[in-house]
Amino acid sequence: MPFPQLLPLGLGGVLVRFGDTASETANRAALAFRAALAADPPPGMTEAATTLASVAVLFDPLAMPPAAMGDALRRRLDAADWFAAPLPEGRRLWRIPAAFGGAEGPGLAGIAEAAGMSPEDAVEAIRPHIARHLAAGGRIHDVTRHMLGLFAGRPGARGWRRCLSEGGTRPGARLELLDAALAELHPLRAAG
Numbered sequence: 001m002p003f004p005q006l007l008p009l010g011l012g013g014v015l016v017r018f019g020d021t022a023s024e025t026a027n028r029a030a031l032a033f034r035a036a037l038a039a040d041p042p043p044g045m046t047e048a049a050t051t052l053a054s055v056a057v058l059f060d061p062l063a064m065p066p067a068a069m070g071d072a073l074r075r076r077l078d079a080a081d082w083f084a085a086p087l088p089e090g091r092r093l094w095r096i097p098a099a100f101g102g103a104e105g106p107g108l109a110g111i112a113e114a115a116g117m118s119p120e121d122a123v124e125a126i127r128p129h130i131a132r133h134l135a136a137g138g139r140i141h142d143v144t145r146h147m148l149g150l151f152a153g154r155p156g157a158r159g160w161r162r163c164l165s166e167g168g169t170r171p172g173a174r175l176e177l178l179d180a181a182l183a184e185l186h187p188l189r190a191a192g
Helices: 024-039 066-078 108-114 119-135 141-147 157-168 176-185 187-191
Strands: 005-008 013-017 045-050 054-059
Touching: 005 066, 013 066, 024 045, 024 054, 024 066, 054 066, 108 119, 119 141, 119 176, 141 157, 141 176, 157 176
Parallel strands: none
Antiparallel strands: 005 013, 013 054, 045 054
């Protein structure tokens, strides 16, 4: 089913979904649509709240029957390309720094262990996030620099770090860099 979608939220609510996962375009659409509703609310609307990819619209079903609210929201959705809409005025971009290892925070290996994962499993769990970061125009080094100490103390750890450090800063470095770095940990397996 294409987005945006309208889903009922009980008798007095509608969920407007712009995606089934958090993405920049779905988030932008949700923020812009909610701002438009706040600026010109449909009759009976009592509240509109965003999530990362949707807008919950609450309303008084006595003032506006659910079917009529659905129709009103669908007309608004059809009136604009919400995925290309500019962000509402007054928004702020918050950057939350994260650190793995050292005095600044727990090591990624410790986090993986606490989650019941091996370091190799942690790499595979992070791989889709790296792919999304690359697809959005980011550099692989932005993520892999936080993974350098993941295999500390294990045979091949120096090769892992060297591969990520040197390869991650090269223009056009892609996910294959992770495979090359993992091969440094298991040279006999990679050669065979």
